[in-house]
Amino acid sequence: MTEIAVSSRTLPVGSKGHHASGWWGMLALIATEAMLFAYLLFSYFYLASHAFGAWPPDGPPHLRISVPGTIILVLGSLVMWWGERGIERAKRGALIAGLASALVLGVIFIVMQGFEWHGQPFTLSTGVYSSLYFTITGLHMLHVIIGLLMLAVLLLWTALGYFDAARHSAVSVGVIYWHFVTAVWLAVFFTFYITPRLG
Amino acid sequence: MTTTETQRAPIIARATDDSAITETLGKIWQSKPGIGGWLSTVDHKEIGKRYIVTAFIFLIVGGLEALLMRVQLARPNQTVLTPEQYSQIFTMHGVTMIFLYALPVLSGFSNYLWPLLLGARDMAFPRLNALSYWVFLFAGIFLYSSFMFGKGPDAGWFNYVPYTSLAYNPGPNIDVYALGMVLLGISTTVGSINFFVTLARTRAPGMSINRVPILVWGTLTASVGNLFAVPAVSIAFFMLWMDRQYNTHFFDSTVGGQPLLWEHLFWMFGHPWVYAIVLPAMGIVSDALPTFCRRPLVGYTAVALATVTTMVLGFGVWVHHMFASGLPILSLSYFSAASMTIVIPSAVAVFAWVATIWTGRPVFKTSFLFFAGFILLFVIGGVSGFMTAAVPLDWQLTRTYFVVAHLHYVIIGINVFPVVGGIYYWFPKVTGRLMNETLGKWNFWVMFIGFNVAFFPMHILGVEGMPRRIYTYASGLGWGTPNLVVTIGAFVFAVGILLFLVNVFVSGKHGEPAGANPWDGASLEWSTSSPPPVYNFAVIPIVASRYPLWEDRLDEGPERSSVGTGLLLDKGRETIGTTSLDAEPDVILKMPGDSYSPVLAALAMTGVFVCLLLHSWWGLAITSLLTLLITIAWLWPQHSLGQIETQP
Numbered sequence: 053m054t055e056i057a058v059s060s061r062t063l064p065v066g067s068k069g070h071h072a073s074g075w076w077g078m079l080a081l082i083a084t085e086a087m088l089f090a091y092l093l094f095s096y097f098y099l100a101s102h103a104f105g106a107w108p109p110d111g112p113p114h115l116r117i118s119v120p121g122t123i124i125l126v127l128g129s130l131v132m133w134w135g136e137r138g139i140e141r142a143k144r145g146a147l148i149a150g151l152a153s154a155l156v157l158g159v160i161f162i163v164m165q166g167f168e169w170h171g172q173p174f175t176l177s178t179g180v181y182s183s184l185y186f187t188i189t190g191l192h193m194l195h196v197i198i199g200l201l202m203l204a205v206l207l208l209w210t211a212l213g214y215f216d217a218a219r220h221s222a223v224s225v226g227v228i229y230w231h232f233v234t235a236v237w238l239a240v241f242f243t244f245y246i247t248p249r250l251g
Numbered sequence: 252m253t254t255t256e257t258q259r260a261p262i263i264a265r266a267t268d269d270s271a272i273t274e275t276l277g278k279i280w281q282s283k284p285g286i287g288g289w290l291s292t293v294d295h296k297e298i299g300k301r302y303i304v305t306a307f308i309f310l311i312v313g314g315l316e317a318l319l320m321r322v323q324l325a326r327p328n329q330t331v332l333t334p335e336q337y338s339q340i341f342t343m344h345g346v347t348m349i350f351l352y353a354l355p356v357l358s359g360f361s362n363y364l365w366p367l368l369l370g371a372r373d374m375a376f377p378r379l380n381a382l383s384y385w386v387f388l389f390a391g392i393f394l395y396s397s398f399m400f401g402k403g404p405d406a407g408w409f410n411y412v413p414y415t416s417l418a419y420n421p422g423p424n425i426d427v428y429a430l431g432m433v434l435l436g437i438s439t440t441v442g443s444i445n446f447f448v449t450l451a452r453t454r455a456p457g458m459s460i461n462r463v464p465i466l467v468w469g470t471l472t473a474s475v476g477n478l479f480a481v482p483a484v485s486i487a488f489f490m491l492w493m494d495r496q497y498n499t500h501f502f503d504s505t506v507g508g509q510p511l512l513w514e515h516l517f518w519m520f521g522h523p524w525v526y527a528i529v530l531p532a533m534g535i536v537s538d539a540l541p542t543f544c545r546r547p548l549v550g551y552t553a554v555a556l557a558t559v560t561t562m563v564l565g566f567g568v569w570v571h572h573m574f575a576s577g578l579p580i581l582s583l584s585y586f587s588a589a590s591m592t593i594v595i596p597s598a599v600a601v602f603a604w605v606a607t608i609w610t611g612r613p614v615f616k617t618s619f620l621f622f623a624g625f626i627l628l629f630v631i632g633g634v635s636g637f638m639t640a641a642v643p644l645d646w647q648l649t650r651t652y653f654v655v656a657h658l659h660y661v662i663i664g665i666n667v668f669p670v671v672g673g674i675y676y677w678f679p680k681v682t683g684r685l686m687n688e689t690l691g692k693w694n695f696w697v698m699f700i701g702f703n704v705a706f707f708p709m710h711i712l713g714v715e716g717m718p719r720r721i722y723t724y725a726s727g728l729g730w731g732t733p734n735l736v737v738t739i740g741a742f743v744f745a746v747g748i749l750l751f752l753v754n755v756f757v758s759g760k761h762g763e764p765a766g767a768n769p770w771d772g773a774s775l776e777w778s779t780s781s782p783p784p785v786y787n788f789a790v791i792p793i794v795a796s797r798y799p800l801w802e803d804r805l806d807e808g809p810e811r812s813s814v815g816t817g818l819l820l821d822k823g824r825e826t827i828g829t830t831s832l833d834a835e836p837d838v839i840l841k842m843p844g845d846s847y848s849p850v851l852a853a854l855a856m857t858g859v860f861v862c863l864l865l866h867s868w869w870g871l872a873i874t875s876l877l878t879l880l881i882t883i884a885w886l887w888p889q890h891s892l893g894q895i896e897t898q899p
Contacts, residue, residue, distance in 0.1 A: 066839070
């Protein structure tokens with residue numbers, strides 16, 4: 053082995069922000085997960101378009117819980133964005149605050165969804181609409197829970213002092229998943245709560 | 252406390268065979284010996300070989316099932332199999348060949364070859380690569396678990412409702428299929444993400460997107476297609492399982508559910524999947540055939556674009572599987588026209604291969620015969636596909652043996668023939684030994700003749716009206732003789748496969764030593780030794796054209812690739828990360844070492860699906876928690892991967 057030269061360019065080493073392979077992997081995961089919900093919502097509209105009688109059977113679902121829930125989830129994404137901006141400027145406290153408040157807001161969303169489920173006049177096996185409602189919102193909730201677990205682990209790692217302005221790609225990767233969970237909810241919310249009011 | 256290196260200017264070095272650096276790299280990349288190393292390895296070459304071997308075991312199992320069916324159908328009114336056994340066997344034959352052989356074998360090729368073709372040291376996510384293999388293996392066993400007890404899936408591989416609803420199909424048969432497919436979907440998805448990121452990140456400097464081999468285009472297209480298509484089938488099977496176990500009504504027409512929703516979701520997945528299991532195989536031919544024609548592929552750009560176009564169109568043709576389902580005529584017309592347009596990119600590829608042979612100087616090695624045979628079978632399968640794309644003809648032919656003939660010409664013709672030809676081509680790279688040519692030629696002709704004797708008469712049986720999936724037929728219909736011919740052909744084809752396996756075993760032990768580049772090939776894998784060292788390349792090559800090893804004789808320009816001289820990355824497991832389109836050096840990627848996390852995560856995940864099947868909620872809680880803990884341990888930021896700044 054003969055050394056010939058040293059490359060004229062200095063390159064970053066290892067996982068750095070959007071240079072991390074994990075960032076690309078997460079984008080691909082989000083693409084396929086987005087398709088999963090696209091197929092679910094396709095099923096909703098397909099079955100709705102073939103329904104006899106009223107759709108939804110009990111009229112459009114009320115907005116008393118879902119609208120505040122939506123606002124809370126969007127707020128969670130905003131604070132998370134602010135927290136990530138914090139660590140980029142070496143403010144670890146901002147990241148911890150962002151992660152912790154997104155975590156709390158996410159848990160509140162889950163609890164509110166619990167009340168929403170509990171208050172429904174139908175159960176999973178009542179009919180086609182109820183099957184769709186519980187399956188799709190349930191799968192979304194599962195994604196919220198996975199997102200919350202990510203935030204919790206990131207919070208632990210931040211508290212252990214793993215991240216700083218130069219190295220925090222795990223945070224960037226986790227945070228886009230959290231934004232994705234919010235974006236999917238907006239599509240689910242629009243489908244279940246808004247489209248029945250449009251016709 | 253050591254600080255992580257954040258910046259480095261890589262050293263450019265010249266590789267020689269017996270230098271200290273190859274020893275250092277060997278130590279860095281070598282897996283531990285013994286069972287521990289076997290379970291924890293993340294070497295893409297090991298994983299690729301396992302994929303291929305496992306897929307071939309499934310091919311043999313599926314083939315034996317096919318032979319059983321052929322014995323049953325050889326004469327009218329046979330009673331070798333009961334109707335229930337026949338249903339399970341034809342279903343498992345389809346499931347095995349389509350899901351457990353056809354894609355996994357191509358994933359094996361691409362896993363083994365991609366980093367070697369791209370001038371990298373491993374896939375972008377080595378541990379994820381191991382995970383996708385283990386999940387594939389466990390999902391395959393899961394799908395076979397109930398078949399062992401005579402309760403296997405029995406409703407055909409496309410599993411139409413309402414026959415698969417609980418009312419008509421009690422027992423675990425369909426639940427095993429449903430959950431097994433969701434589990435297998437995880438493996439496919441993880442693998443597809445890995446291929447996508449590997450392409451986007453780990454090509455050698457200079458290997459811009461218009462210089463990657465066509466196999467890479469094929470697998471990339473298949474992977475992106477899978478990312479968009481697999482969720483459809485996962486969610487369809489999940490909904491079916493919910494219908495069966497939790498009394499939901501997605502497909503239950505008695506309360507407003509729609510059986511047609513199943514067909515839509517299944518084929519929205521199913522048709523892109525057909526392309527996923529052929530495009531990488533066509534890529535094998537596009538890369539290997541030119542070596543035996545002693546010239547570059549004719550129309551590289553056209554073939555690459557045709558590959559992508561086929562997949563894009565493939566997302567808009569699924570209804571041609573449902574022409575007889577009672578959809579509006581307007582819809583049928585659209586999907587019929589869309590299906591016919593696929594002939595255009597397919598013909599582009601066929602003409603490119605024919606022109607490559609025509610204008611080249613063919614060397615008639617076994618691989619060449621398999622690739623030439625493939626072209627012929629692809630044309631026959633393409634014509635019968637074009638025929639069934641026409642609605643009125645499809646109404647006549649659907650659910651008959653004509654369709655069975657068509658799909659076997661397409662899948663065996665475009666998948667199995669290129670795969671076997673590809674193994675003859677790359678076997679010397681993998682093992683360091685050439686396969687026997689005499690046996691190889693016997694192998695080809697027996698397979699080729701057996702295949703056509705087995706499947707061509709099925710066209711005629713289909714036109715005569717013999718329905719597919721019947722377990723027997725009455726005498727006096729005139730179907731007896733063609734069926735006997737088909738059965739004889741099937742056994743001849745099986746002998747051909749046997750000859751292939753014999754050649755693999757004999758040549759693996761006693762074959763002639765191959766050297767680095769026995770076929771005088773053009774791409775980067777032939778620049779490294781056979782078998783390649785664990786680290787693939789001592790230095791990362793720098794690429795200046797599509798055919799780095801043929802530049803002197805092609806003399807297309809003044810630039811030359813630098814294969815023996817390149818980036819020296821030896822501070823731990825490292826490879827170069829480059830930009831997605833132009834392949835400019837962008838980052839030095841730190842690669843993870845061997846790990847037990849993938850196999851443990853795959854086991855825990857399989858446990859989750861077993862518990863779902865058994866309705867064991869405590870088990871589900873425990874296996875889910877285990878999956879979570881293993882994942883956290885896996886992802887724990889590591890100093891050695893440059894994920895955290897300082898060693899805590």
